[in-house]
Amino acid sequence: MDIKDAKFMEGFIRLTADAFRKGWHERNGGNLTYRIPAEEIAEVKNSLHQVDEWLPIGNSVPELAGEYFLVTGSGKYMRNVELCPEKNIAVILVDDKGENYGIVWGLTDGGRPTSELPTHLGNHELKKRLTAGRNRVIYHAHPTNLIALTFVLPLNDKEFTRELWEMATEDPVIFPEGLGVVPWMVPGGKAIADASTKLMEKYRVVVWAHHGLFVCGDDFDEAFGLMDTVEKAAEICVKVRSMGGKKQTITRENFLDLAKEFHIDLNEALLD
Structure with missing residues (x-):
């Protein structure tokens, strides 16, 4: 062929x-x-x-x-x-x-x-090990709304995840483990590769501050779907903030009910 x-x-x-x-x-x-x-x-x-x-x-x-x-x-x-x-x-x-x-x-x-080959292959090696070889795709993009949020949201896993989880009911179902955040670093080198790999031990989605998003997946659909879901959450967040901010939201108890109903292993440490 x-x-x-x-x-x-x-x-x-x-x-x-x-x-x-x-x-x-x-x-x-x-x-x-x-x-x-x-x-x-x-x-x-x-x-x-x-x-x-x-x-x-x-x-x-x-x-x-x-x-x-x-x-x-x-x-x-x-x-x-x-x-x-x-x-x-x-x-x-x-x-x-x-x-x-x-x-x-x-x-x-x-x-x-x-030029991001060191980061890609470092994460391929990690995910190959953690998923018994199932994970095959590593993907990096520059989604506009996500990048915009890195200028206004705290650059830590907990607060960034919680903000995006609240933007749509499906979000904690799609990435229940949450997401990691790497502060701004020079792209393409071993330092950002190591920082991303460390976070990928826990997550499938990593934010690169003021730069973009880094995701993995077992196949192309999963990787693209993660990127698309996180960027849509970011777009909703940008719109909510432009309209004056939240007046109501999904509560901690709501998240727990969602996890129970959908049988997902929600990272509760990011809720507290």
């Missing part, structure tokens, strides 16, 4: 296209990675070439040794992925030590994978 006909490529392209139309990816903003299962790699093996050059990941991920990833390119625009995938995304292979990567398909005009 040609790799451009593969089902995982279809899902990857659909996410990038839908997210661009949402307005989350101005210019070359945002990035997406997918850990490709061995059986899917086997289907497209004839599309892949040998590694010409091994380059440092910028992070050490030994548990990902020998794994293949579909990744967006650094400086590439999400809007162009569906128009010409081979120029804007790549399949990379992690070496046997988990310290270097090589391109085996894509980025035909040159270039490198996303």
